[in-house]
Amino acid sequence: MAAGIHHRSIVWQIAEDYSHCEFLIRLPGYCPMPAFRDVIDVPLVVRRLHKSPKEVREDLGVADDVKLVILNFGGQPGGWQLKEEFLPPGWLGLVCGASESTNLPPNFRKLDKEAYTPDIIAACDCMLGKIGYGTASEALAYKCPFVFVRRDYFNEEPFLRNMLEFYQCGVEMIRRDLLTGHWRPYLERAVSLNPCYEGGINGAEMAAHILQETAFGKNYASDKLSGARRLRDAIILGYQLQRATGRDVAIPEWYVNAESQLGRRPSDRPADFESALVESVIDDFEILHGNVQGFPDTVAFLHSLTELHANPKRRESRAAASLFNWEEEIYVTRAPGRLDVMGGIADYSGSLVLQMPIKEACHVALQRLHPSRHKLWKHAAARQNDKGGEATAVLQIVSYGSELGYRSPTFDMDLSDFMEDGKLMSYERARKYFAQDPSQKWAAYVAGAILVLMTEMGVRFNDSITMMISSAVPEGKGVSSSASVEVASMSAIAAAHGLNIDPRDLAILCQKVENHIVGAPCGVMDQMTSACGEANKLLAMICQPAEIVGLVEIPNHIRVWGIDSGIRHSIGGADYGSVRIGTFMGLKMIKSKASDELSDMQTNGLNNDEVEQDDLELLKQEASLDYLCNLPPHRFEALYAKQIPNSIIGQSFLDTYKNHNDPVTTIDDKRTYGVRFPTMHPIYENFRVKTFKSLLTSTASTDQLTALGELLYQCHYSYSACGLGSDATDRLVHLVQEVQHSAASKAEDTTLCGAKITGGGSGGTVCVIGRNCLKSGEQIIEIQQRYKKQTGYLPFIFEGSSPGSGKFGYLKIRHRTGSRSDVRMGYTSDEGSPI
Numbered sequence: 001m002a003a004g005i006h007h008r009s010i011v012w013q014i015a016e017d018y019s020h021c022e023f024l025i026r027l028p029g030y031c032p033m034p035a036f037r038d039v040i041d042v043p044l045v046v047r048r049l050h051k052s053p054k055e056v057r058e059d060l061g062v063a064d065d066v067k068l069v070i071l072n073f074g075g076q077p078g079g080w081q082l083k084e085e086f087l088p089p090g091w092l093g094l095v096c097g098a099s100e101s102t103n104l105p106p107n108f109r110k111l112d113k114e115a116y117t118p119d120i121i122a123a124c125d126c127m128l129g130k131i132g133y134g135t136a137s138e139a140l141a142y143k144c145p146f147v148f149v150r151r152d153y154f155n156e157e158p159f160l161r162n163m164l165e166f167y168q169c170g171v172e173m174i175r176r177d178l179l180t181g182h183w184r185p186y187l188e189r190a191v192s193l194n195p196c197y198e199g200g201i202n203g204a205e206m207a208a209h210i211l212q213e214t215a216f217g218k219n220y221a222s223d224k225l226s227g228a229r230r231l232r233d234a235i236i237l238g239y240q241l242q243r244a245t246g247r248d249v250a251i252p253e254w255y256v257n258a259e260s261q262l263g264r265r266p267s268d269r270p271a272d273f274e275s276a277l278v279e280s281v282i283d284d285f286e287i288l289h290g291n292v293q294g295f296p297d298t299v300a301f302l303h304s305l306t307e308l309h310a311n312p313k314r315r316e317s318r319a320a321a322s323l324f325n326w327e328e329e330i331y332v333t334r335a336p337g338r339l340d341v342m343g344g345i346a347d348y349s350g351s352l353v354l355q356m357p358i359k360e361a362c363h364v365a366l367q368r369l370h371p372s373r374h375k376l377w378k379h380a381a382a383r384q385n386d387k388g389g390e391a392t393a394v395l396q397i398v399s400y401g402s403e404l405g406y407r408s409p410t411f412d413m414d415l416s417d418f419m420e421d422g423k424l425m426s427y428e429r430a431r432k433y434f435a436q437d438p439s440q441k442w443a444a445y446v447a448g449a450i451l452v453l454m455t456e457m458g459v460r461f462n463d464s465i466t467m468m469i470s471s472a473v474p475e476g477k478g479v480s481s482s483a484s485v486e487v488a489s490m491s492a493i494a495a496a497h498g499l500n501i502d503p504r505d506l507a508i509l510c511q512k513v514e515n516h517i518v519g520a521p522c523g524v525m526d527q528m529t530s531a532c533g534e535a536n537k538l539l540a541m542i543c544q545p546a547e548i549v550g551l552v553e554i555p556n557h558i559r560v561w562g563i564d565s566g567i568r569h570s571i572g573g574a575d576y577g578s579v580r581i582g583t584f585m586g587l588k589m590i591k592s593k594a595s596d597e598l599s600d601m602q603t604n605g606l607n608n609d610e611v612e613q614d615d616l617e618l619l620k621q622e623a624s625l626d627y628l629c630n631l632p633p634h635r636f637e638a639l640y641a642k643q644i645p646n647s648i649i650g651q652s653f654l655d656t657y658k659n660h661n662d663p664v665t666t667i668d669d670k671r672t673y674g675v676r677f678p679t680m681h682p683i684y685e686n687f688r689v690k691t692f693k694s695l696l697t698s699t700a701s702t703d704q705l706t707a708l709g710e711l712l713y714q715c716h717y718s719y720s721a722c723g724l725g726s727d728a729t730d731r732l733v734h735l736v737q738e739v740q741h742s743a744a745s746k747a748e749d750t751t752l753c754g755a756k757i758t759g760g761g762s763g764g765t766v767c768v769i770g771r772n773c774l775k776s777g778e779q780i781i782e783i784q785q786r787y788k789k790q791t792g793y794l795p796f797i798f799e800g801s802s803p804g805s806g807k808f809g810y811l812k813i814r815h816r817t818g819s820r821s822d823v824r825m826g827y828t829s830d831e832g833s834p835i
Contacts, residue, residue, distance in 0.1 A: 021036065022038065022220070022221040023036065023038035023039065023040060023220045023221050024036035024038065024039045024040070025040050025042055025207050025210060026039050026040065026041050026042070027041075027042060027043075027044065027045060027133070027137075027203055028041075028043065028044055028137075028163060028199065029133065029136060029137075029156075029159050029160045029162075029163035030159060031155060031156055031159050038220060038221045040210060040220060042203040042206040042207055042210075043199055043200030043201060043202055043203040043206065044137045044140060044141055044199065044200065044201045044203050045137060045203040045204045045207070046118070046137045046138050046141040046142075046201045046203075046204075047116075047117075047118040047138065048118070049118055049119055049122055049142070050116055050118075050119055051116075051119045053119075053122050053123035054123075056119050056120060056122070056123035057123055060094075060109075060123075062092060065090070066090060066091070066092050067088075067090055067091040067092070067125045067187075067191065068091075068092055068094060068123065068124040068125050069087070069091060069092075069093050069094070069124060069125060069126050069127065069128055069147075069187060070093075070094045070096065070111075070117075070120050070121060070124045070127050070128070070129075071093055071094065071095045071096060071108075071128050071129065072096050072117065072121070072127055072128070072129035072130075072135055073096070073097065073129050073130055080179065082095070082104055082105060082108050083105060083181055084105035084106065084107055084108075085181060086105075086181035086183050087107050087108075087183065087184075087187075088183075088184045088187065088188070091107060091187065092107055092108070092109060093107060093108040093109070093128075094108075094109055094111050094120060094124065095108055095109065095110050095111060096111050096115075096117065096120075098110045098111075117138075118138050118142070121138050121139065121142055121144050122142035122144065124144055125144075125145075125190075125191050126144060126145040126146070126147055126187060126190040126191055127139055127144050127145070127146050127147065128147045128148075128173070128178075128183070128186075128187075129146070129147075129148060129149075130148065130149055130151050131146075131148040131149070131150070131151060131154070131157050131160050131161060131164075132151075132156075132160070133156065133160065135148075136148075136160045136163065136164055136170075137201075139164065139169055139170075139195075140163070140164070140167055140169055140195065140197040141197070141201045143169070143195040143197070144169075144195070145169055145170070145171065145190035145191065145193045145195060146164055146169055146170050146171070146190075147170075147171045147172075147173050147183075147186045147187065147190050148161070148164070148170060148171070148172060148173065149172075149173050149174075149175050149178050150172070150175065150408065150437075150439045167195055167196050167197040168193050168194055168195055168196050169193065169195040169196075169197065171186055171189050171190045171193070172408075173186045174379065174408065174437070174440070175436065175437035175439070175440070176436065176437055176440070177379060177383070179436070182379060182382060182383045182386065184382055184386075185378045185379040185381075185382040186379065189378070283816070284302075284303075284305075284306040284815065284816060285302060285305075285306070285813040285814065285815060285816060286813065286814045286815075286816055287811060287812070287813050288329065288812040288813065288814060289810065289811065289812035290332075290809050290810055290811040290812060291811075292811070293808065295334070295361075295802065295808075297334075297359075297360075297361060297363070297472060298332075298334055298363065298811075301332070301334075301363040301365075301470055302332065302811075302813070304400075304470065305324075305330075305365060305468075306815075308320050308321045308323075308324075316398050316399060316400050316401075316409035316410070317400075319377070319398045319409055319410045320398040320400075320468050322375060322377070323367075323375070323396060323398055323466050323468060324365070324367050324466060324468075325367065325369060325373065325374075325375065326815040327814075327815070327817070328367060328369060328373075328814070329367070329812055329813070329814050330365050330366065330367050330812075330813050330814070330815075331365070331366045331367070331368075331492050331495045331496045331810055331811065331812055331813075332363060332364065332365050332366075332492070332810065332811040332812075332813060333363070333364050333366075333488045333489075333491040333492040333495065333805060333808070333810045333811075334361050334362070334363050334364075334488060334805060334808045335361060335362050335483075335484045335485075335487035335488035335491060335530045335531065335804065335805040335808075336357040336358055336359070336360065336361040336362075336473070336484060336529075336530055336533065336801075336802045336803070336804060336805075337357070337358045337360050337361065337362075337473035337479040337480045337481055337483070337484045337530070338355045338356060338357050338358060338479060338480045338483070338484075338525075338526060338529035338530060338533065339355070339356045339358050339479060339560065339562045339758065339765070339767055339798060340353070340355055340478070340525075340758035340759045340767060341354045341355060341356055341538055341560060341692075341767055341769075342354040342685075342688065342689045342692045342693075342711070342712075342715065343355065343525060343543075343685065343689050344685070344715065344719070344757075344758060344759060344760075344761070345523075345576070345579065345580070345681070345682070345719070345722075345724065345759075345760060345761065346543075346629060346681065346682035346685040346686060346689075347523030347524065347525040347543040348521070348522075348523040348543065348580060348583070349543075349583055349587075349627055349628040349629045349682035349683075349686075350542065350543050350544040350626070350627025350628065350629040350630060350682075350686075351542070351543060351629040351682055351685055351686040351689060352540065352541070352542050352543075352549070352629075352686055352689045352690055352693065353525045353539075353540075353541055353542075353543060353689060354538040354539070354540055354552065354689060354692065354693060355525055355526075355528075355529035355533065355538060355539045355541070356529070356533070356537075356538050356539070356554075356560060356801055357529055357530065357533030357534070357535065357539070357801055357802055357803065357804050358473070358479060358562070358798050358800070358801060358802065359798070359799070359800035359801060359802050360472040360473045360474070360479070360798070361471070361472060361473060361484060361488075361802060362469065362470070362471035362472070362473055362481075362484040362485050362487075362488040363469075363470050363471070363488065364467060364468070364469055364470075364485075364488040364489050364491070364492040365467065365468040365492075366465065366466070366467045366468075366492035366493065366495075366496050367465070367466045367467075367496075368463045368464070368465055368496040368497065369463055369464050369465075369466070370463055370464070371391035371392055371393050371394065371463065371464050372391045374391070374394060374464035374466070375466075376394060376396070377396065377410070377412060379412075380394055380396065380412045383414070384414070387414075392414055392415075392416055393414070393415040393416065393461060393462055393463055393464045393465075394412060394413070394414055394415065394464045394465075395411075395412060395413050395414075395415055395447055395450065395464070395465045395466075395467075396410070396411075396412045396464075396465075396466045396467070397410065397411045397412070397443060397446055397447070397466075397467045397468075397469065398410055398467070398468045398469070399411070399442060399469045400468070400469060400470035400471075401470070401471065408437075408439040408440050411440050411442075411443035411446075411447065413443075413447065415450070415461050415464075415465070417433075418430075418450065418451050418454060424451070424454055424455055425451060427451075427455070427512075427516035427517055428516075430444070430448065430451055430516075430517045431444070431516070431517055431518070431519050434447070434448070434517065434518075435519070441518075444513070444517050444518045445482055445485045445486050445489070445513065445514070445518060446467060446469060446485065446486075446489045448486075448513040448517035448518065449486060449489050449490040449493055449509070449510070449513055450465075450493060451517065452490075452509050452510075452512050452513050452516075452517070453490070453493065453494075453499070453509070456509060456512065457499070457509075459497065459499065461497070465493070465496075467489065467492065469485060469488075469489070471484060471485055471488075473485075474564065474796060475568075476568035476763075476764070477564045477565075477568075477764050477765045477796070478757075478758050478759035478760060478761075478763070478764025478765045479562065479758075479759070479764070479765055479798065480526035480527075480529070480530060480759070482514060482518070482520070482526070483510065483514070483522075483526035483527045483529075483530045484530050486510040486513050486514060486527060486530075487506065487507065487510050487527055487530040487531045487804075487805050488530075488805060490506055490509060490510055490513075491506065491531075491805045491810060492810065494506065495810040495812075503531040503532045503804065503805065503806030504528065504531070504532055504546060504548060506527075506531050506805075506806075507524060507527035507528040507530070507531040507532060507546065508524060508527070508545070508546055510527040510530075510531070511523075511524045511527050514527070515664045516664075521576070521577055521580055521662075521664040521665050522760070523543055524543055524545060524546045525541060525543060526759075528541055528546055528548070529541075529804065530804055530805060531804050531805050531806050532548060532804050532806050533803065533804035533807075534551055534803050534804065534807060535801045535802050535803045535807075536553075536554055536801045537551040537552060537553055537554065537801075538551070538552040538554060538696075539551060539804075540552050540693060543627075544626070544627050544630075552693060552696055552697075553696075554696070555696060555700060556772060557700050557771060557772050558696070558705070558708075558769065558770075558771070558772055559769070559770055559771070559772035559776060559777075559799075560767065560768070560769055561767075561768045561769075561770075561780050561797060561798060561799050562758070562765045562766070562767055562768070562797070562798030562799075563732055563765065563766045563768060563780070563783065563784065563787075563795045563796075563797055563798075564764075564765050564795045564796040564797075564798070565726065565728035565729045565731075565732055565763055565764060565765065565766060565795065566728060566791070566793040566795060567726050567728040567729070567762075567763030567764065568763055568764075575723055575724055575761070575762045576724065576760045576761065576762065577665055578671070578673055578674070578723070579674065579678045579722050579723060579724055579761075580662065580665055580678075581660060581662065581665050581667055581673055582647075582673045582674045582675045582677075582678035582679065582722075583628065583678040583679060583681070583682060584660040584661060584662040584665070585648065585653055585657075585660050585673060585675050585678075585679075586628065586644055586675050586676070586678060586679025587625065587628045587660075587661075587679070588657050588659075588660050588661060589640075589643060589644055589657070589675070589679075590622065590625065590628070590631065590636075590640045590643075590644075590679075591622065591623055591624070591625050592657060593639070593640055593643050594619050594620075594622035594623035594625070594639075595623040597619050597639075598616070598619050598620065598623055601616070601619075618635070622635070622639075628679065628682050628683060629682050629683065629685075629686035631683055632683075632687075633683055633684055633687055636680070636683050641680075644675055644676045644679050644680075645675055645676060646674065646675065646676045646677075647672050647673060647674050647675055647676075648672070648673055648675055649669075649670070649671070649672050649673075650667045650668050650669040650670060650671050650672075650673060651669035651670065653667065653673070654667060654669060674722065674723055677718070677721040677722045677723075678722050680718075680721075681718045681719070681721070681722050684714075684718065685715060685718065688711045688714060688715060691707075691711060692708060692711050695707055695708050695711075696708070705753040705769075705770070705771060706753055708753060708754060708769055709740070709752075709753030709754020709755075709769060709770075710754060711754070712754035712755055712756040712767065712769060713733070713737075713754055713755070713756065715756045715757075716729075716733055716755065716756035716757050719756070719757045719761045720757075722761075724757070724760070724761030724762050725757060725761065725762075726757070726761070726762055726763045728763060728791070729757040729761075729763060729764070729766050731787065731790065731791070732755065732766040732783065732787060732795070733755045733756070733757070733766060735783045735786055735787060736752055736754070736755040736766075736768055736783060737755075739751075739752050739779045739782065739783060740752050740753060740754075751770050751771050751773065751775045751776040751779055752768060752769075752770035752771075752776055752779050752780075753769055753770050753771070754768070754769050754770075755767065755768045755769070765798065768780065768783075780797060780799075781797075784797060
């Protein structure tokens with residue numbers, strides 16, 4: 001995923017190739033493909049049977065009372081050892097693609113390489129494999145229930161899964177349960193299904209007929225568009241994809257149009273919607289602690305809890321419906337995302353940063369229960385029974401909106417898994433544990449908080465924990481969606497367990513989750529803003545490591561916006577990490593140079609007349625420099641700038657300096673790292689942030705706004721020099737400049753005055769600053785529409801602010817029995833089956 005930006009030429013070639021197509025032959029379970037105007041739908045394409053199921057069983061010598069499951073992975077996963085206990089008694093596994101050297105347990109059997117798979121599928125009671133068009137089609141055609149495991153970043157997967165589940169032919173298995181052999185609940189669920197696909201299976205014949213008629217001259221295209229027009233369709237219309245109305249089709253986030261991400265905004269609701277919602281929540285829940293503080297998103301989140309019983313259709317809703325014991329207390333927390341106004345990637349170099357908590361936030365509902373009273377999803381209960389049946393503490397999480405970001409909607413684990421041979425699991429081992437299934441890697445942000453509390457504070461968790469996560473902070477846009485999840489999750493865990501953790505300390509603990517368990521080398525400003533920020537104020541913090549120096553009021557005549565570029569941002573990506581490594585390399589080089597200068601002075605025996613004592617003290621400080629931002633720009637230019645190379649190969653650096661002293665990144669000895677610009681950026685950024693902070697408190701004037709904007713522009717171009725820019729964010733900044741320097745803007749005595757890329761860079765959101773007036777708001781909308789016209793993508797606009805989790809605190813609620821939305825218990829969920 002991180003390498004995608006380097007392969008644009010391939011993407012353009014694919015788009016150009018598709019532009020030559022005149023019509024599309026479309027199969028069931030298709031991905032939306034809006035670039036094709038002329039579409040012909042055909043039935044499933046499947047291979048026909050050669051033998052009846054009875055004949056196949058006779059050939060295999062399998063009795064009618066034996067349950068058959070075919071393992072169809074296109075080859076057995078590497079390093080995976082099948083064991084006899086993986087299958088329930090009375091089952092036989094037929095393995096496709098097993099090598100001759102593979103030894104199988106007695107209840108598994110290799111299939112011959114020449115075995116005709118469709119015949120085997122039709123003869124089996126169910127199939128276990130990875131989802132794909134061929135396997136899904138043949139499972140439907142021959143009514144063979146399909147137990148499938150997600151495929152990593154396979155765009156067709158959500159649509160094929162939706163088709164399987166619609167025809168009652170699919171059961172999703174968690175990858176961890178596949179590898180550890182907890183198959184029984186999934187197989188039992190599969191054989192209880194009643195597949196009901198009755199459509200055609202002659203898609204191949206129909207497609208062949210269409211091709212033949214085309215060859216004979218029949219025209220299936222309604223009009224002859226030019227290749228250039230079709231190329232435009234292939235590129236631009238892909239951005240305009242939306243969920244089909246009335247269908248529960250989950251589209252991966254990178255496939256979704258921004259307009260669908262905007263969803264229902266408060267302004268779209270009827271005037272009395274919010275008050276009716278508040279009344280509903282008050283009727284349904286007794287608030288034992290805390291206050292909703294008038295936040296519409298908090299009220300809506302509480303209302304969503306009351307609706308879990310109402311025959312939910314979304315997968316995560318079905319799983320959450322059976323999550324809570326409604327007679328017990330539930331803890332609710334809220335943590336916002338943040339907009340990086342100034343500071344950005346200089347945080348890990350000790351810079352002053354200015355961050356604004358945004359209106360969008362993550363909510364977490366958490367319940368703590370004794371294991372004997374905890375409701376388990378069926379596969380979790382089966383896993384516990386396999387371990388002896390004793391009730392032990394379990395963590396169960398539901399993530400709302402998961403399907404839009406290629407995530408499994410649920411995660412569960414035994415909390416005892418955090419202990420290995422009587423010792424706490426290490427952070428490194430935890431990182432590998434959560435990374436083993438990419439579709440569940442998101443759980444590291446939530447469950448990782450538990451391990452960090454156990455490791456850093458000695459907390460032990462004996463009760464089961466259930467959590468529901470719902471975040472309105474968009475992912476991949478550089479507004480700290482991950483930090484908001486971490487802070488809200490840890491706040492909820494702390495509240496439920498009576499842990500009184502200061503917001504600053506909680507933010508530092510959350511940073512450990514991201515650095516050590518998730519494996520993303522971020523600074524602490526994201527978590528600190530989410531935990532300690534206040535509405536409509538900039539959190540001023542010196543990141544050494546996390547010293548809050550105050551809250552800076554945003555003057556009434558100044559307004560701040562964020563505009564999403566549509567390019568996914570990830571601080572775990574290769575570019576962010578390599579720039580961070582280059583920065584720490586530069587710090588090591590500066591310290592080494594200062595040490596050499598001191599050594600030369602001592603060796604040459606220079607006296608006090610030749611060297612000022614203050615100069616010696618400065619060199620001593622710089623030889624032991626902890627943070628690059630403590631080096632003033634003039635000292636850098638005077639002594640060190642010429643010593644810093646533009647770039648260096650990892651091995652060359654290691655040969656000279658041994659290490660770069662950064663605990664969260666690792667140098668690749670074969671990679672070339674930029675050093676000069678990543679070193680310069682935090683030194684000058686720290687100075688820019690200090691200047692920005694001082695300007696905010698100066699007298700209101702056009703010169704003040706112009707100077708503030710110029711600092712943002714300088715920061716933006718410094719990001720690009722480091723290699724953290726992007727074409728999309730450059731385009732947005734250029735649009736701001738065009739509006740700023742237009743005749744209309746000058747007539748208004750300056751409206752918008754500056755913009756910059758934010759956070760970790762490489763896409764994400766652009767921060768814009770301007771005069772707080774109606775004209776500025778209109779210009780932001782103008783930029784949004786011009787960007788859409790140029791790219792086909794409608795940017796999300798961030799405006800408004802809300803307090804951090806520390807100010808919000810927590811809610812403790814209990815469902816009112818007998819209320820009008822009293823929840824029906826014992827709901828059956830796809831993720832767990834009957835409770």
